[in-house]
Amino acid sequence: MTNTKTKNPQTLGEFIIEKQADFQYSSGELSRLLSSIKLAAKVVNQQVNKAGLVDIVGAMGNHNIQGEEQQKLDVFANETFIAALNNREVVCGIASEENEDYIKVHAKDNVNLSKYVVLIDPLDGSSNIDVNVNVGTIFSIYRRTSLEGSVQAEDFLQPGKNQVAAGYIVYGSSTMLVYTTGNGVNGFTLDPSLGTFYLSHPNIQIPKNGKIYSINEGNYIKFPQGIKKYIKYCQEENEDRPYTSRYIGSLVADFHRNLLKGGIYIYPSYSNAPKGKLRLLYECNPIALLTEQAGGKASNGFHRILDITPSELHERTPFICGSKEMVEKVEYFIKNAK
Numbered sequence: 500m501t502n503t504k505t506k507n508p509q510t511l512g513e514f515i516i517e518k519q520a521d522f523q524y525s526s527g528e529l530s531r532l533l534s535s536i537k538l539a540a541k542v543v544n545q546q547v548n549k550a551g552l553v554d555i556v557g558a559m560g561n562h563n564i565q566g567e568e569q570q571k572l573d574v575f576a577n578e579t580f581i582a583a584l585n586n587r588e589v590v591c592g593i594a595s596e597e598n599e600d601y602i603k604v605h606a607k608d609n610v611n612l613s614k615y616v617v618l619i620d621p622l623d624g625s626s627n628i629d630v631n632v633n634v635g636t637i638f639s640i641y642r643r644t645s646l647e648g649s650v651q652a653e654d655f656l657q658p659g660k661n662q663v664a665a666g667y668i669v670y671g672s673s674t675m676l677v678y679t680t681g682n683g684v685n686g687f688t689l690d691p692s693l694g695t696f697y698l699s700h701p702n703i704q705i706p707k708n709g710k711i712y713s714i715n716e717g718n719y720i721k722f723p724q725g726i727k728k729y730i731k732y733c734q735e736e737n738e739d740r741p742y743t744s745r746y747i748g749s750l751v752a753d754f755h756r757n758l759l760k761g762g763i764y765i766y767p768s769y770s771n772a773p774k775g776k777l778r779l780l781y782e783c784n785p786i787a788l789l790t791e792q793a794g795g796k797a798s799n800g801f802h803r804i805l806d807i808t809p810s811e812l813h814e815r816t817p818f819i820c821g822s823k824e825m826v827e828k829v830e831y832f833i834k835n836a837k
C-alpha cells in the first residue's frame with residue numbers, strides 16, 4: 500500500500516471510534532450501526548465488481564412500491580443491508596426504497612432497546628447496473644422521536660434536519676464511503692486488496708461556485724419555466740459560461756463529482772411528475788445533509804429540503820443541490836419565472 504497519499508491513513512473503523520468521543524453520552528450504538536453499514540457495503544461492492552460474471556444483472560421480473568422494475572442487484576443490496584442491520588440489532592426499524600412499509604427489527608430477547616432507525620436506497624442508479632456505470636447506496640439515520648413502545652411511523656417521518664448521520668457509498672472505479680454525523684463530511688476509499696476503507700478525503704468542502712450542471716435535459720420541454728431559463732443561462736456564452744453538462748443518471752455518482760469539483764444537480768418537477776422523481780426520505784434528505792455539511796445548499800426551489808416534514812415514507816420532491824451560488828441562481832430563476 501506504498502502508493503497511498505499518507506503513510507498510514509486512518510481506517511474507517513478507527514475514525515468511527517475516534518469520532519464517537521465527539522458525543523458526550525455516546526453508547527457506541529451509532530458506531531456499531533455505522534460498522535454494519537460498512538460491512539454491507541463491502542459485500543455489495545464485491546457483487547457489483549463482478550456483476551457481469553454472476554447472476555446479479557437483469558430484472559427480477561417484479562415491480563417495487565415505486566412501480567419500477569426491480570433489478571436483481573436492487574434486491575441483493577436490499578437484503579444485504581437489512582441483514583447486516585438486523586443481525587447486529589443496532590436499529591429498531593428500517594425503511595427502504597424496495598419495501599412498501601418499514602420493517603420492525605425484533606431483538607432476540609424481544610426487547611429492542613435500540614434508539615435508531617435507518618432509511619436506505621440500497622441501490623441507487625439502477626438504470627446503470629447492467630452497463631458498468633457507477634451506482635451507489637444511500638443511507639439516513641435518525642434517533643427515535645420517543646423510546647416508548649416499539650418503533651412507529653413517526654420515527655421515520657422526521658424532517659431531514661433531525662438526521663444524526665447520513666452518507667452514501669459509490670461503487671465506481673474505486674469504491675468510496677462518504678458520510679457525516681453533523682461535524683463535517685469525510686470520504687473513505689476501499690483498498691480492495693485489504694478490504695479496508697481508508698480516510699482519503701478528510702473534511703470535504705464543496706466549492707461555493709462551479710461550472711458543471713447535471714440534469715436530464717431529455718425532459719427539457721416538460722420542465723417548469725424557471726428551470727428552462729436556468730439551463731439556457733448555463734449554455735450562454737458569457738463570463739465563465741457556458742458551463743459543462745454532465746449527467747450520469749446515478750444521483751450518488753453525479754452528486755459525488757459535483758461535491759468534489761463544484762457543480763449543481765437538479766431533478767425538478769415536470770409536467771408528468773409534479774413532485775419530481777427523487778424520494779425525500781432516503782435520497783434527498785441524506786444528500787441534502789451532506790451538501791450543507793460541506794458548505795453547499797439543497798432545496799426544492801422554494802424551501803430548504805431539510806426543513807420539509809414528510810407525510811409519507813416514499814414521498815417525492817423536486818431536488819436541487821450543490822454549490823451554494825449555483826443553487827441560489829436556480830432559486831432566483833424559479834421565483835422570478837413568468
Ligand SMILES: O=P(O)(O)OC[C@H]1O[C@](O)(COP(=O)(O)O)[C@@H](O)[C@@H]1O
Pocket residue numbers: 567596620622623624625626715748749750751776
Ligand atoms: O433516468 P432519469 O429519469 O434521469 O433518473 C435518474 C435518477 O433516478 C435515479 O436512478 C433514482 O434512483 P434509483 O435508481 O435508486 O431508483 C437516480 O439515481 C438518478 O439520478
Ligand SMILES: [Mg+2]
Pocket residue numbers: 620622623624750782
Ligand atoms: Mg435512488
Ligand SMILES: [Mg+2]
Pocket residue numbers: 573596620621622623624625
Ligand atoms: Mg434505488
